[in-house]
Amino acid sequence: MEQKATETDQDSITRRFFMGWGLPVFIGIASLAAFLLTVLRMPFPVLLPGKSGRFKIGTKADLPPGTIKYFKDDQVYVFSDQDGIFAISAVCTHLGCIVSKDENGFVCPCHGSRYNLEGKLEKGPAPKDLPWYSVSRLPNNQLVVDKKKSVKPGIRFT
Ligand code: FES
Structure with a gap:
């Protein structure tokens, strides 16, 4: 007890x-x-590069001027305007968060970086612009974005 x-x-x-x-x-x-x-x-990106980096976005007829499409699996925005078709990465150049599009461009939800409608950096902490990717056409008229081939901003597929 x-x-x-x-x-x-x-x-x-x-x-x-x-x-x-x-x-x-x-x-x-x-x-x-x-x-x-x-x-x-923090120093490591949220995303790892995909396998081939290439993906189909449809034919030119599927992307008339004024089209904005987000390819979620590949984190790429595809735009079509009067001058052609172009693709901009949706991966923030700071730490790899996915930017979202608004009427003025792109904004990163993680630390507030801002890019204009052409992906040019307007406000950090991101260190550089969003990359543009090559858009090309396959023999069957399918357009393809290649994330392993960056192009100078302003270059469009026509
Ligand atoms: S990851 Fe986009 S601002 Fe930090």
Whole structure:
């Protein structure tokens, strides 16, 4: 009976210690670990390059002037205007988040970088413009974007 009281006292002491010091120390260590993991992961892009980098976007007839299409699986916006068809990466040049399009251009939801409608950087922290990709036509008239071939901004498929 006396021994049981001692065990109960020890449980109580252990619980009090845990609630008094152990829990805050545990939470502190867990928070520090989460912070360090986040900081260490920052230099690496969220996305890894795909296999071939090439994907079909339809025929020229499928993309009349005024068309804006987002190819989610490939993270590329395809535009068609009076001068031709062009493709701009949707991957932010800062840390690889996916930018979204608005009426003024592109905005990155992660750290607020802004690009104009042609992907030119307007506000960091992103270090450079969104790349433009090559658009070409296959023998069967299918247009293809090649993410491994960047082109100078302004170059369109006609
Ligand atoms: S990932 Fe940081 S601004 Fe886009």
